[in-house]
Amino acid sequence: GMAADYIALLEKRLGIHFRTIRLSNEAARKQALASGRIDIVTAVTTDSLLAGEAQLARPHITIPGVIVAKSDYRNLHALQGLRVAQVIDAPLRIKADAIPGNMVLIPVQDVTTALELISEGQIDALVTDMATASYYIHREGMTDIRIVGKTGTNLSLAIAVRPDRPRLLAVMGKALSSITRDEQDRISRQWIHLKESSLLSSRSFLVAMLSVAVVVLLGLVSILVWNRTLKQQVAQRTQSLNLELRLRHEAEQELQNAHADLIKSHQKLKQAQMQLIHAAKMESVGRLAAGVAHEVKNPLSVMHLGLDYVGGEVCNKPVLMEVLDDMGKAVKRADTVINGLLDFSRESQLSLKNACMNDIIENSLHLVRHELVQRNIEVIRRLDPELPGISCDENRLQQVFVNLLMNAIQAMKNGGTITASTYRTVVRAQRDTQVVSGIRFETGQPVIVAEISDTGPGVTPDALEKMFDPFYTTKPVGEGTGLGLSVTRNLVDLHQGAIEVKNRVPQGLSVMIMFENKEN
Ligand SMILES: Nc1ncnc2c1ncn2[C@@H]1O[C@H](COP(=O)(O)OP(=O)(O)O)[C@@H](O)[C@H]1O
Ligand SMILES: [Mg+2]
Incomplete structure (x- = not known):
């Protein structure tokens, strides 16, 4: 071959x-x-x-x-x-x-x-x-x-x-x-x-192959062993790293909590400071008002008596009669202002009783019923029938609601609707209201709310800030004293309550008075 x-x-x-x-x-x-x-x-x-x-x-x-x-x-x-x-x-x-x-x-x-x-x-x-x-x-x-x-x-x-x-x-x-x-x-x-x-x-080839196989096997075994120890090392390191990470995380969390606490207390401090400033301001304004009122009240009553007397004497002179009538009206208006001032500066003593806000609101509505009819204003009641009672000075709270109702009535020159509501709720963190009072409730706190809303023009953002200041008014001289809301604020503060205001959509103003719900 x-x-x-x-x-x-x-x-x-x-x-x-x-x-x-x-x-x-x-x-x-x-x-x-x-x-x-x-x-x-x-x-x-x-x-x-x-x-x-x-x-x-x-x-x-x-x-x-x-x-x-x-x-x-x-x-x-x-x-x-x-x-x-x-x-x-x-x-x-x-x-x-x-x-x-x-x-x-x-x-x-x-x-x-x-x-x-x-x-x-x-x-x-x-x-x-x-x-x-x-x-x-x-x-x-x-x-x-x-x-x-x-x-x-x-x-x-x-x-x-x-x-x-x-x-x-x-x-x-x-x-x-x-x-x-x-x-x-x-x-x-x-x-x-x-x-x-x-x-x-051939045998030598087999032997060679066998020894190669043994060497390879030994290599594999040592790689396996090495791999295992390496794995153990990695596991240990991972564990310690995880621990470290957790500790760090915890520390970070603590830091964050501390930071949040700090911010909270800072806010509280700021609030307390504002309250203090306000209180100081109110005190001096109040003292001034009391002084002025006291000094003016007596001359006014002298003038009032004098007008009554002179009026009896000149009943046959119509022109003089008219002049005297105008003077009488002026004295009366001055008296109203003086009474407002006295209200504002009155000693803060409350006579507390357990009362239901629904009743207080009803009484207040009764007091302003003539104005409501005169201005053609409809009233809607949304009163929670199971509203728990609160410890309060009924007369003072009535004064609060009369102030709010009068403002609502005066804001609606051509008629409208007043909604008076009471309800129970918890304080939400995010809300669209302006907090006016010195007292603020914590988020989640259960509260009792009385809300007076109207369908008037509402207020400008600027007025929203100032409307509770004493003597702030947008009404003509004689009609407004600018003391209604500041008296209201003082009274609510005395009751440990809060006031929040917001403009309504599409129009009108809502004023909310809140007290702590101690029901549970
Ligand atoms: N319901 C309301 N709608 C619109 N504006 C209001 C309302 N309530 C109060 N205001 C504004 O706040 C001002 C201050 O009110 P207040 O303290 O009661 O004083 P006054 O009623 O004597 O003006 C008012 O002049 C008015 O501009
Ligand atoms: Mg008023």
């Missing part, structure tokens, strides 16, 4: 065609060569019979001698005392001096027979060349028999040429030397199949 492949390659190189004649044995080839029937023998061992008769080109095929067996015999030495087959007439032969002691060399007819004998265990090994071994093992599909070692000898094959054709020999030699390593390898690979598998199954 290999020799034929080389011939085919040479034909291609030389551009000629060889005619092939098959001759079964060495003797026939020798005779054909001598008779001139053939010119070339394709492969001849260097030590064959033909060597003397023909000219040999440089050997172009070298095949190692191998040991074929079921068990590992790496070299001839390992075959000591064993039965080893060698095919009669095989080109590769073991030299007598290379045979180790006690080895029995058994001649067999052909390779197939030898492989069968090994398979049955009748002989231990076969020595032959690698190409032959590989070809037959492959062909017979042997799995338990393989090439296990080398004999240490090689089979060298060369082309033999008729002795009387020296130029043919030269041409063949040249063509042979032009064959590349690649081409040689390709041919060998085609005919020597078991090279790889034999390597795979």
Whole structure:
């Protein structure tokens, strides 16, 4: 097979065609060569019979001698005392001096027979060349028999040429030397199949593989161990980091709480300060008002009495009568203002009783009923029938509601609606009202609310701030004193209540009076 492949390659190189004649044995080839029937023998061992008769080109095929067996015999030495087959007439032969002691060399007819004998265990090994071994093992599909070692000898094959054709020999030699390593390898690979598998199954290879596997395993184990310790370290670090994070978070939370507390107390402080300033202001205004009122009240009553007396005397003079009437009205108006001032500056003593705000509102509405009718104002009551009572000075609270109702009435020149409501609720954090009073309830605190709303024009944001100040009024002289709401505020403050105001949508004003709901 290999020799034929080389011939085919040479034909291609030389551009000629060889005619092939098959001759079964060495003797026939020798005779054909001598008779001139053939010119070339394709492969001849260097030590064959033909060597003397023909000219040999440089050997172009070298095949190692191998040991074929079921068990590992790496070299001839390992075959000591064993039965080893060698095919009669095989080109590769073991030299007598290379045979180790006690080895029995058994001649067999052909390779197939030898492989069968090994398979049955009748002989231990076969020595032959690698190409032959590989070809037959492959062909017979042997799995338990393989090439296990080398004999240490090689089979060298060369082309033999008729002795009387020296130029043919030269041409063949040249063509042979032009064959590349690649081409040689390709041919060998085609005919020597078991090279790889034999390597795979050789003991040293197995040992090498095993040690590699052990090393890899050791490496893997150490990586695993390392990985584990690393994981533990990471877990520990994560845990401590988490702890740190939590502590930090807690600290941050505490800081935030402290900050919120600080803001709260700051607000309280500011509120207290405002209250203090307001109280001081009110006190001085109140003292002034009381002084003025006291000083003016007596002259006014003198004037009042004097007017009464003079009026009796001039009853027959109509013009004088009219003048006196105007003077009487003026004195009365002055008296109203003075009474307001006295209200404003009155000592803050309350006579507390448990009372229901619904009743107080009803009484207040009764007091202003004439004005309501006169101005064509409708009243809507939304009074909570289960409103709990509060501890209060009924008369003073009545004064509060009369003030609020009068303001609402005066704000609605062309009629409108007053809604008087009472209800229970809790103080919301976000609300659209303006807190007027000094007292403020905490968010969430339950409160009782009385609300007086009108459908008048409402007030400007600027007025919203000032309307509770004493003497602030937008009404013409004689109609408003600007004391109503400041008196209201004082009275509600005395009751520990709060006042909130807001403009209504689409129009009107709402004033809410709140007291703590102590029901629960
Ligand atoms: N219901 C209301 N609608 C519109 N404005 C109001 C209302 N209540 C009070 N005001 C405004 O607040 C001012 C102060 O009121 P108040 O203290 O009662 O004094 P007065 O009624 O004597 O003017 C009023 O002049 C008015 O401008
Ligand atoms: Mg008023």
